[in-house]
Amino acid sequence: MGFFFKKGNKQPKLKEQYSEETDTAPAKSKDEKESSYYNSETNLHFSIRYISTIVDQDIIQKNILPYLLDKQFASIADVKKILPIEDVQIETNEALIEEKLFNGYLVLKVHTDKQHVAFIAAKEVIVRSLSMPEVETSVIGPKEAFIEAIDQNINLLRIRLPVKELMIEEFTIGSVSKTRTALMYIDDIANMENVNTMRQRLQAIDFDQINDSSYIEQLTADNKNSPFPQFLDTERPDRAAGVLVEGKVVVLVDGSPHALIGPTNLVEFFSSPEDYLFNWITASILRLIRLFAVVFSILITPMYVAVLTYHYELIPKDLTATLITSRQVIPFPPILEALILELTIELLREAGARLPTKIGQTIGIVGGIVIGTASVEAGLTSNVLLILVALAALASFITPVYKMGNAIRFLRFPFLLFAQLLGLLGIVFCLLIVITHLLRLTSLGRPYLEPIYPPRWRDLKDSFIRLSFDKQIRRPSYVQAQKEIRFNPKHQKRRHDIEE
């Protein structure tokens, strides 16, 4: 009981501490350096301050100090003239010092002029080189992925869209992390309403730390209590460039190799970038298979539980024997059996994801085979269910977007519980809840279930199927792009007679 009381008292204390801390003068961090110099030619004393761990010492030694010491450095205004560095700012605002200091600037003060400060950019940027996409891999097509440096990522997009209409707005988000976040869109294509919504949401974020774009995603989602991701995230510059041209909005976050895309819809999560690289027939069939697999993976185990628990009449007479004999020695009701197996699969997946790649794969395969076979032989699960669960797991892994894959795996459990509760009726109950939830969902205020509902015949051309590019005359209508037409359809080639 005492525990609870303590908890109640803790809060004010914490506040006091916090305020005490801010009262005292900030302690200097070890890497904060300040040194004074003297320019003998102009007889000027000046000092520089910088954070040694984020500035490039090379720049200081080669490009700053020699010039400051040897050239005609008479007043602070001269700094701009004599330094071979582009980003030099002269400010009067003392408050900026700290921000600039921690963003890799040198702070230059001249003893004669107490009012002005010069900020000289000398940031050291450590960038890893471009690598292959790891989540959205594809056999063919571009093989570069975003990296953690935002400038590099913007560069990747700029190269793909070298037009002046590609707009970039930058925000600094996170009271502690000060993360640079870029909002990108194409000025004359994107709907300004979408841009404004995204801008407002980004500006409204009040959080201390932004570690990844996923933080932004969760903080700006339309419905924060939904298992479904409401922004598409991608690590592929080609995909990001592609959606920019469709009129969507892309958000890049410094330190995150994933870009956010909005508005999006449910079906888009099942399209893989490869769909645009194959011929449209192959791509469409693959997409349909993917969607079917998803439905299958959600419904098959709940169906098994429902039918075996309540609806024996539904089972064809030739199948009854198979089902009954496979379950004969199993001591659990179907629901427990299914839950055990589903959880096992989830465990294997988690274990595989946590372990280093090579061991992970091995665990996956070995675990699957060994545990599966053993549990069947031990009479804990029936082999029919083992097949179904394994198939369902397989099917759930083909979702091209990782976050959507997770949502789908999560969905299976409520379905299972309701199947146990009310049989097939329970499954439909759950289905209706999911449909209602999806109907409520929006992405940047645009309906999430489009083009299914509201039904948009036109948008079907790139949803369940992907029609050939010459049929993709208009941009998706839920984006409500300013310019709807993608290209001017040439005069339809006249159909010739057989021999002409």
Added chain:
Amino acid sequence: MKKYILLFLCLILSGCVNKSIIDEVDIERGVGYDEASDNKIRGTILLSKYNEDGTTENVTMTVVDETSVNILSRLQRQSDSTIVYGSLKLVIFSEAIAKKDLIEISDAFVRDARLGSRMYFVISEGSAQKVLKGEYGDHGNATFISDALDHNIKHGDVPKTNLHLFVYDYTQKGRTAYLPIIKKLNQQRIDISAIGLLDRQGHLVDKVSVKDMFYLKLLVDKYSGGSQVVKLDGDRATIRSIHSKNKIKISKRNPLEMSINIKVEGIIQEYRGKKLTQKKIEQFEKKFAEEINQNTTKLIKRFQQLGIDPAGLGHNAKQQTRNFDFKKWDDEYKDLTVHVKTDVTILESGVVQ
């Protein structure tokens, strides 16, 4: 929040409804009714028990009671696990029951939503219990008998039947029902030995033997199989009928006369005799049509005498008459003239002439 979770858990564990997990129930696949003394009914149910090695064991349980409905609840008490009857495939009535109580018993099957419409009602020669007690096939007796009926309906001479069609025929004015009759040959085999004809009250009154089953099917159903031997001046041909349909029409009113047009398309499967020319084929067509005419007319005469109407002449007459009076029809039916006209077309005669 905790409260809700607790509530939810309660629900999950209790459930709204009773479960019937398939490996924990006994599935009733067939049921048979025999006469017992004192106007009681002896009911036998057939359960399919599935062994681990994939074989099916036939378990029968028998009890004598006053009504057919009580039988299951009495047997329920004798069983170690719940007997569920939703997958019932086969109901067998002994001939004695079929002559008396068939309709009363069948009410329970029609009324219950749990049962499918495709289940078979059959009449057994001799005791139904004995039929159920055989060991036919590997997948259980009920499956065996219903499969046997299935394929004989599809490719043989048994006219289409199931629970729905039985009720349809029985309840349709100007039509009477029929049911297949099976006979146990020995412990491993059964035979579909005849078609039983029921009168308007649902009592078995007549049987059509194997010989006439072909003609009965021509009258009441469409063909997609079945074959018949036709003899012509010492030559002999086996004609396999691949399609047939019939059309029943009122050909004349006052006095009422009806005509049945039967169209048969077939191929010659076997031929013994002189060279099979086109002329010969035409002769066979004619002969076959004549035989059909004769036999079906004979059948219809028999129906008229018994006052039954499996071909649905009354129903057809009603369709072609405004304000049809069934009372008048009942009188007329007995001496109604019925013309049967058959049109046989032989499509193929194989790869040699």
Added chain:
Amino acid sequence: MQSIEAQRKIEPFIVFFVIASTQIGSGFLVFQRTVAKSAGYDAWIAVIIAGIMTHIVMFLIYKMLKEEGADLASIHQQVFGKWLGGLFNLLFVGYFCYGLLTVTRTYIELVQVWMFPDLNVFLFTLFFFVLVFYAVNSGLRVIGGLSFFSIVLPLYLIFIFLFILPYTDFRNFFPIYDHSIKEILQATKDLTVVMIGYEIILVFYPFIKNGQQSKKWAHFGLLFTTLIYLYTTVLSFAFFSEEQLKETIWPTLSMLKIVELPFIERFEYIGVINWNIIIIPNVCIYLWCASRLLKRTVKIQQRKSVVGLLFIILLIIPQLETRYQVDKLDDYFSDIGFIINYLYIPLLFVLLSIVRKVKKRQ
């Protein structure tokens, strides 16, 4: 007539395949019985004579086509004038359609008897015609390609026939020339009509690059089919007894019944399926010629007339139900074919020569 684009034309040597494939059709499966009826085991002589006949007709045809831009329609116009010529064109359209109908229905009967007795004729024809439309819609170049495959792909059947050798008796042929010349000529007549189809070159000739260069290929094609026919005749005569042959409706297929390979028993099923490949270019080319002639005569877009013709035939085919009706269909087709190839074409040749002579003099 507007000139035909070069890429629409076919190479001269393709004519070999087109001619050969038109000649090998449903008739190939049944001809032995017909000829054996008249000339017994001597019918192989009739095959040779029939082969020579086809060469003669082909020679006449090429003579007629020698003039620049000539085809059946222009020949008719030259000989009979615009209106009467148009009428004759339409008669040919009817003939080709009838040919198409006969070939299709005969093949369907084959499928019915040998594979699926309860085949849904309408649906099958529908599928078949969808395929045919797809091919014809793609133009003569594709039909030519199909002809090529219809000769090359089933060519292995020639070797398959060798498997019947253990069951043959080649002494059946002796004594050679045991039948009267009249009987042999009767058999020749029966045979010539089995081997018709090559007259379609009258219609598609303008689509051959350097038309006259194709002449030798056309003759090679005829020669090839003659040899194939001879080969089958000789084999089937050695295989069947004379009585047996007279009662066997499809001797070619019945022969295949004896073939049994380690991986497949009952080779005649493969034969029936193969025949689909052989039939397709046959049907396509008849349809193409019919629609082409219609275009040349009454200016209907070819695509439209193809659809129209297919639709009509699709409705007719399920009406022909019995073996007898199909037989009659075949008989009439033989009669008409004989008249056209061996009476009408020589007559046309004579008329054309006269007309050309007269014109030249003027």
Added chain:
Amino acid sequence: MQPIKVQRKIEPFIVFFVIASTQLGVGMLGFQRIVAASAGYDAWISVVIAGIATNTVMFLIYKMLKEEADLVSIHQQVFGKWLGGMFNLLFVVYFGYALLTVARSYIEVVQVWMFPDLNVFWFTLFFFILVFYVVNSGFRVISGLSFFSIVLPLYLILVFLFILPYTDFRNFLPIYDHSIKEILQATKDLTVITLGYETILVFYPFIKNGQKSEKWAHFGLLFTTFIYLYITFLTFAYFSEEQLKETIWPTLSMLKIVQFPFIERFEYISIVNWYIIIIPNVCIYLWCASRLLKRTVNIQQRKSVVGLLFILLFLIPQLETRYQVDVLNDYIQKIGFAVNYLYIPLLFVLLLIVKKVKNKR
């Protein structure tokens, strides 16, 4: 009335689905018996006439809605504030009653066909949680569910074709073998089964460009008429007249004969499917009732939804027997007929007069 935000409104063509889904409900499972009782095999004529009748009423409704925004303002125009308000409340009761009937009838179907030992209270609770979730999400979501309730079960139309081998379409002959009176009686029975479309009087302000939706509303009615006609044809060809008169849910009984290699007994699937069909039905009634309450006595819609559901939740388990459910259905039919085919035309005439009088001034 404050103006409704554009995002809250639905496209005109969605009205098609909303109207169609209100008309297809539990009634569709059993209407054949009722109409066959009066007009026998000729009842299909009644279906056509009933379709015409609904279209006529819809025409009147749209005429009224051209003048006034919704039912409340019509009532206010015609009867004044107080009397109008009372009529509004009557409509609230009507919708609540309809909701009760639909929910209870469906539960009965589940009881008879699937779970004889269903715990009605718990099931209703679940049912209403779902309903609340939907209605709470607003009209746009309800209309979305209507869309799914039409599109998802559409495959059933094809499934019905599997009964064709067991049908005899000559049953319809001779056509028009019943008196006009019998046919009209059947029409009357049928019109009340197809009701529900009058809800448009309430949700009309939520349609973008209301009057543009008129054709879609009529298409919706046409669509349901065709569906009803289709089912009627199949049922009559499938059952004998006697058999039909004894079958309570012919639509489901028909599906008992359908069998697939992977599933026997298709009627279970269809009952489960009917759940999808029922939900928007119930939701629309509830939404309309609560909306009317809000417009009349200014109760927050969310609160009245909870209140209504709560009341119904306690009413439903009280209705236990088949007979009670039947009586429930009988009353709704009488009331529905009075509302749709007597009251609405009357309202139309009154509104016309009121408008004329006002215009003259």
